[in-house]
Amino acid sequence: MAHAIEIAPDAHDAHAAHDGPDTGIRRWLFATNHKDIGTMYLTLSLIMFFVGGAMAMVIRAELFEPGMQLVDPAFYNQMMTMHALVMIFGAVMPAFVGLANWMIPLQIGAPDMALPRLNNFSFWLLPFAFTLLLSTLLVPGGAPAGGWTMYPPLALQFGDSFPMLIFSIHLMGISSILGAINVIVTILNLRAPGMTLLKMPLFCWTWLITAYLLIAVMPVLAGAVTMLLTDHFFHTSFFNAAGGGDPLMYEHIFWFFGHPEVYIMILPAFGIISEIIPTFSRKPLFGATSMIYATASIAFLSFIVWGHHMFVDGMPTSADLFFMLSTMLIAVPTGVKIFNWTATMWRGSLSFEPPMLFAIGFLFMFSIGGFSGLMLAMVPADFQYNQSYFVVAHFHYVLVPGAVFAIMGGVYYWLPKWTGNLYNMKLAKTHFWLSTIFVNVLFFPQHFLGLAGMPRRIPDYAVQFTDWNMVSSIGGFGFGLSQILFAIAIIQCVRGGKKATAEVWTGAAPHGLEWTIPSPAPYHSFQTAPEVR
């Protein structure tokens, strides 16, 4: 693992700056450099994070009080659907691909990604995909409003937005698959001499496994939405009960994609946390090999648990029990990860720079999401929880203080390496504390709402749900506003600041190859492969 990495002297390239980037728009349009493409992915992700966040603000504003005050229920459904699509496909997934682009070559000692032109293509699909998706807000009938899950027959009721949604999902899917191929080829072929698979940093490991998940399930999603498309336009009856089709089959196909998709959004986060905690504990990662096995087990289990999304849809008892047991089993490798991170901190020497704060926040709040996940696995109790705000609370705990906090921690961890500047630590810490307080004010009360009987995805609610909704909305506005600090911290850091050393974080050098090259990382790094001993 990381601690075993020692660099042979003079291994990193001495003539790093011999040819720099193109100037102007050509640098970005024709980018083949993994750092430029990584920057573009991360920028897109940040923009989408604010777009999806603005939609969430509309949702929380309407839910502040009972009664419809701001938007029509149909528009509410559009916001709710688009919020999910933009956040999942636009914010979280591109952020991980951006981090992969920047960090995988730096961590394995490769000069670039293995397939740079493919890399350019897979990025440039996304701006078109999201322009198409967001422009559905302007077409007659408005944006898709059937939920990001697009269950038929409801999804088939939407007009002009429907083919645009399907086409944009195809674009995103192609982009993800190409990105995943690139990650796999890079990791398997371009590792520096001596960088054996078991010495490879956890971030690369989790991404390698994630890439296989992407290749396995994105085509399944593409198939599902294509069947929707032909049901809508070519009078097929894959999911149309009147034509002998089966609406439940869509749910099975969708969640066969959908559950691995959940892990696509969390495994790279596990990788980032596994990088940050050892650095700021000044200790090697505890049980690094078992971390890899745990990640692989979670990835395997993700293919056999999809039914837990459908417990109330009337599966046979035996299927319910199978999916309950397989789902509960996920708690075991996930627990191993949490215990290993805790053991890494144990007898360490902890300091609390912004990346570490986000990692610690992740540890606590992702665990809360894990606990509610275990509760949701219990089929009988799930008959109450399912489709209620309890589920909303659960997956937001996993995705916001889980995946998103890990991404933010990763950005704060590597930003000085990318820009060569240190960011405003005080601002970043304020961003952490405000985010942590408000994210709990936002999502914790939603557990109570769900248990008390509030269904999810409703634009208006009975008056006994008022109080917790108000609390949740206040948390939502606070969380949304706090993210402006994140943008400010990044922009300031890109523009300048105190110079970062090659190591950036004192004592980071043994924790990865990226800390052995100068900050900012030269435009072309590791042109001569370093030797890892």
Next chain:
Amino acid sequence: MNLNRLTVNHIRPTRTRGAVLRRALGLLAASLLAGSTGAQAFPAMNMPVGVTVLSHDIYRIHMEVLWVCVAIAVAVFGVMITALIRFRHSKGAVPDTTMTHSTAAEVIWTIIPVLILVALAIPAARTMIKIDDTTHAGLTIRVTGYQWKWHYTYLGDASGIRFFSTLSQNSNFASQLDSGIDPRTVPHYLLSVDHPLVIPSGVKVRLLITSADVIHAWWVPAFGVKRSAIPGFINELWVKVLPGHEGVYRGQCAALCGRGHGFMPIVVDVKTPADFAKWVAAQKAALKQASAAPVPAATAPNEAPVARARIAAPASPLARRPLTARISD
């Protein structure tokens, strides 16, 4: 927590937005202070125990797994917090870099969770089998979801009784965009209907749940269970309300079904078997009377299509229908 919050009437006087904000902030403060749950107006935070055989079992499983999670959280978070306090760089902690793995520890923290999970799974599986046993029902009712209302058809002895159950008009008016009506002044806002489902207590009632258009879900929290209403499928559910718990119970559609998803409540009036028999007799008498006279629309709705019979035409404009259409249906 309070039993069955959904049956409790929560009408509050109209308040200004300022007062609303103050209340929200007060509640926020209160929720941060432990032990403030004693206040009588405090909103519900937990699952209702419910009034059926199954809801009690489900509540028990919920509390079991909740306390197991709390116990694990206390242990794990306790260790994490101890580490955060004891091993601080600023306090001069020296890292023990030899601590890289421990097979014994890893075996222990793999096996203990497995044992806990097995202990949780066994009672859950037992209850699951009980929930899925819909045999020996005393009464069967077909429940059909529509955009955006429910239709109930009584089968067997009570056959002939069938009706739509639609959001009550005062809730509908108040829920219009900028209606100017404070929902707090509306009795059972969004949780009242024109014709509630009527069932007897102490009898195993089997519900056959399906849909005529898109997927809906039938959910009454006090009964402990929900089931999706899927076109082309009939899902089964059973409800046996414990004697002594007669009353009105409320729930909502739980699956996104379009623009009116939040506006198709479920209201169940549970009567003693004797009162239920009277109600059935009265309904049948009314039906007999009605069959002599021209058929009024309210008592003879369109026949709910049998499963697999038909669904809404593709690209139906239903999703964009004005909200007021719900009243005229």
